[in-house]
Amino acid sequence: MGYTLNFSAVWRSFDQLLWGLALSLGLAFVAIAIGCVLGLITAFGLLSKQGALRHPARIYVTIIRNTPILVLVLFTFFALPQLGIRLGKIESFVATLALYSGAYLAEVFRGGLLAVPNGLKEAGLAIGLTQAQIRNSIVMPLMLRNVLPSLSSTLISLFKDTSLAAAIAVPELTFEARKINVESFRVIETWIVASCLYVATCSVLAALLRQLEQRMSIPR
């Protein structure tokens, strides 16, 4: 049983894969950007002394983190229209991934905030800084440095989750690969190339984040 690898069909449709990859990156970028804001607000909520802020934040994180993302994707796309909320498939997926990344990033940020020593906030208070100034000049910059190492793996994982958009026919990388696979019957070749594109993209992402980490590291 000899199988000869033949990539020519895949190369012919390579443009399609690249466009798919571009869309994957776009989805991830927008969703994670919204997710970062959402996660930051939620993280402060989780650490709030006021129950009115803390409880909703905890409920949000608990529900989202304990539901498979595929279920969330399908729910947003198929169930929400029944409730009168109609979104296009791309908007629907971006909203889902934003909500999902918000919950994950909230926990990452919460850990980073907890690791900022209380004494530094007191030192800020002692020179007359307001809470907002302490948050912006001391807490956030240190939190960011604290979370960068673990943020990188969360971001990569969130980027890979864009492949689930294929389930609702968003023409991102996985969806395009499946199309080529069906049209060309070159199963192995198609998925090898698609995988390589994911690996390459994630490696670049990881390298960029490592560089950021180094650039932001505190001299000692």
Place this chain on the structure above:
Amino acid sequence: MTGNLLEIRDLHKRYGEVEVLKGVDCTMAQGDVISIIGSSGSGKTTMLRCINMLEEFQGGSIRIDGEEIGYDTAGGTRRRKKEKEIARQRAMTGMAFQQFNLFPHMSAAENVMLGLVKVKKMARDEARIVAEKWLDRVGLAERRDRFPGQLSGGQQQRVAIARAIAMNPKLMLFDEVTSALDPELVNEVLQVIKDLARDGMSMLLVTHEMRFAYEVSSRVIFMNQGRIGEEGNPREMFLKPQTERLAEFLKTSTFN
């Protein structure tokens, strides 16, 4: 208006059920250097932290230059002042902490500049000049661009003192500033404080350095179980303690 720089009246502070300050009275004039001594848990640090509202307090009043700190008590009700107002009042005092608490992501100069720029609204160039002047005063002009992680404990504490002093406070609070230092680094910090005292800075120091308290203070306060156990000039206090508690405390303290 009594003309006192600091006036503490019947200060009460509770953590839940535990009362840590049970009615402290203390006044201080411009230029006074007062050391607060006492065993751990006697309330010395808590008293210091009430003065700049790092701790809430439940009873009594604190005034700096006649201005009531932290709470409005007019009309018989007691309300915490607004956060912004408290921030402004905190800037009237400067504080140095046991653990230095330098901002680790900023250079020595930036640590000093932060309050000048954000609170005093100075331009960055101007703030840098002030910061460099004070870093020079604490003997760290050449280290101004170093980060806290690149400085020794003694150097970090001197930067922390410069950071507080640069804000031009009416009163400096020192909270066991040498307790976290290796013995050989203690002196450089004490020397900086002595220089400030000689320049007429009003200071309140919580300290375990008895010889230093003896040498630098115009008055010593001995705290005991949430109250002022005894106070007076250092010579009388250390040589002729009036209470048994102080005599006992001094016996267990080292003078070096």
